[in-house]
Amino acid sequence: MNIRELILDMLLEIEKEKTYSHILMRSVLDKYDYLTAQEKAFIKRVTEGTLERRIQIDYILDSYSKVPVKKMKPLIRNLLRMSVYQILFMDGVPDSAVCNEAVKLANKRKFQSLKGFINGVLRNIARQKTEISYPDKEKNKAEYLSVWYSMPEFLISMWMEDYGIEQTERMLQAMLAVRPVTVRLKETMNEAEKEALLKRIEEAGIRIRKHPYLSYAYELEHLDGVRSIPGFEEGLLTVQDVSSMLCVENAGIKEGDFILDVCAAPGGKATHAALKLKGRGRVLARDLTEEKTALIEENIQRQGLANITTEAYDATVYDETLNEKADVVLADLPCSGLGIVGKKRDIKYNITKEALEELPLLQKKILSAVWQYVKPGGVLIYSTCTIHKEENERVAEWFAHNYPFEFIDSRQLLPGLEETDGFFIARFKRHV
Numbered sequence: 523m524n525i526r527e528l529i530l531d532m533l534l535e536i537e538k539e540k541t542y543s544h545i546l547m548r549s550v551l552d553k554y555d556y557l558t559a560q561e562k563a564f565i566k567r568v569t570e571g572t573l574e575r576r577i578q579i580d581y582i583l584d585s586y587s588k589v590p591v592k593k594m595k596p597l598i599r600n601l602l603r604m605s606v607y608q609i610l611f612m613d614g615v616p617d618s619a620v621c622n623e624a625v626k627l628a629n630k631r632k633f634q635s636l637k638g639f640i641n642g643v644l645r646n647i648a649r650q651k652t653e654i655s656y657p658d659k660e661k662n663k664a665e666y667l668s669v670w671y672s673m674p675e676f677l678i679s680m681w682m683e684d685y686g687i688e689q690t691e692r693m694l695q696a697m698l699a700v701r702p703v704t705v706r707l708k709e710t711m712n713e714a715e716k717e718a719l720l721k722r723i724e725e726a727g728i729r730i731r732k733h734p735y736l737s738y739a740y741e742l743e744h745l746d747g748v749r750s751i752p753g754f755e756e757g758l759l760t761v762q763d764v765s766s767m768l769c770v771e772n773a774g775i776k777e778g779d780f781i782l783d784v785c786a787a788p789g790g791k792a793t794h795a796a797l798k799l800k801g802r803g804r805v806l807a808r809d810l811t812e813e814k815t816a817l818i819e820e821n822i823q824r825q826g827l828a829n830i831t832t833e834a835y836d837a838t839v840y841d842e843t844l845n846e847k848a849d850v851v852l853a854d855l856p857c858s859g860l861g862i863v864g865k866k867r868d869i870k871y872n873i874t875k876e877a878l879e880e881l882p883l884l885q886k887k888i889l890s891a892v893w894q895y896v897k898p899g900g901v902l903i904y905s906t907c908t909i910h911k912e913e914n915e916r917v918a919e920w921f922a923h924n925y926p927f928e929f930i931d932s933r934q935l936l937p938g939l940e941e942t943d944g945f946f947i948a949r950f951k952r953h954v
């Protein structure tokens with residue numbers, strides 16, 4: 523198996539079929555499980571890096587190729603992109619090898635006639651890679667940031683308006699930085715059990731750092747897939763961002779409560795909430811489809827939780843049977859995901875202005891149904907994994923204005939400023 527061809531085919535499929543890159547990556551690495559760890563790491567790095575830096579790479583290709591990137595044949599376009607990524611960002615691969623491999627691959631895929639073109643463009647870029655000229659930083663800040671950090675310009679302009687230039691640049695840097703995996707250790711473990719687990723993880727060659735925000739949050743580095751973390755299959759830890767943990771940590775959950783999570787898949791917050799109940803009380807975790815609730819079930823099984831059930835249910839539809847039943851409603855709603863583009867690279871290219879306008883309408887529609895499930899005196903937590911004010915602060919203001927709730931507080935976590943994903947949490951208490 524030619525691993526560069528594997529990468530090329532993945533890039534082609536992601537572009538043509540709009541397949542989610544992390545799902546495709548998982549299935550390809552599973553299928554070619556016999557490859558060495560080094561080969562797998564190369565595939566992952568080049569594919570993810572090429573996607574992540576696409577805007578910058580296309581800008582460079584457009585400066586060096588007579589044929590604009592948009593007009594190239596998809597195979598040639600993606601072959602050039604992955605080669606430029608290696609030339610610019612991977613010191614370990616000699617530039618000449620990158621050019622030769624690209625030419626060989628073009629030949630194999632019946633593009634012999636373009637061998638000269640590919641070789642010429644790549645060798646020129648390799649030769650001049652330290653002198654590439656970019657848009658003028660002072661004259662057009664948004665365009666410069668867009669190319670340098672590979673982020674669509676309309677998003678940058680929006681953030682510059684919402685957060686200022688400095689914070690926008692800090693966020694863009696953070697979105698490209700390699701972040702460790704964060705895990706939530708099962709809170710019901712005692713100190714000795716926790717120490718024993720951490721020791722097992724360290725002995726597996728994984729580097730551990732305690733996260734500063736929560737006693738049960740840890741950052742892990744140098745791991746070979748989530749499933750191989752000692753304790754994972756036994757449900758002793760769950761991969762989850764700290765922002766998500768904070769959402770449940772500060773929800774005021776008490777033993778004996780009834781917690782309703784209206785958009786719960788894959789179940790990170792709902793299972794965390796179930797642990798907080800310490801075996802007394804109950805969580806109902808809902809999501810739109812059976813396919814989604816199956817993901818929650820998997821999580822429940824793995825963690826061995828008894829006091830949580832799932833149900834497929836459309837959160838936009840009011841369910842009378844739950845009227846004023848919940849002590850806490852978790853409304854972790856569908857959103858643009860702009861706070862997690864560092865982890866899910868497809869989001870930044872797939873999001874549109876129209877979607878940004880429509881999402882607050884969906885969020886309001888769901889909230890206008892689910893607030894009724896909160897008991898008088900109970901709590902509603904509204905959260906998203908975005909940094910888009912129209913989906914966050916504006917929706918929270920609208921909610922407090924229209925329904926019988928006291929606004930407790932809200933928190934916007936920003937990448938680069940906090941050691942978390944970009945995330946928004948607003949807390950409301952229903953009037954008695």
Ligand SMILES: C[S@@+](CC[C@H](N)C(=O)[O-])C[C@H]1O[C@@H](n2cnc3c(N)ncnc32)[C@H](O)[C@@H]1O
Pocket residue numbers: 766784785786787788789790791792808809810814835836837838854855856857
């Ligand atoms: C941000 S995710 C939830 C993450 C989850 N709370 C966790 O912590 O693991 C939003 C979820 O909303 C679900 N969703 C979207 N529209 C919905 C609807 N109308 N009713 C119920 N769930 C919906 C999606 O399937 C998705 O799983």
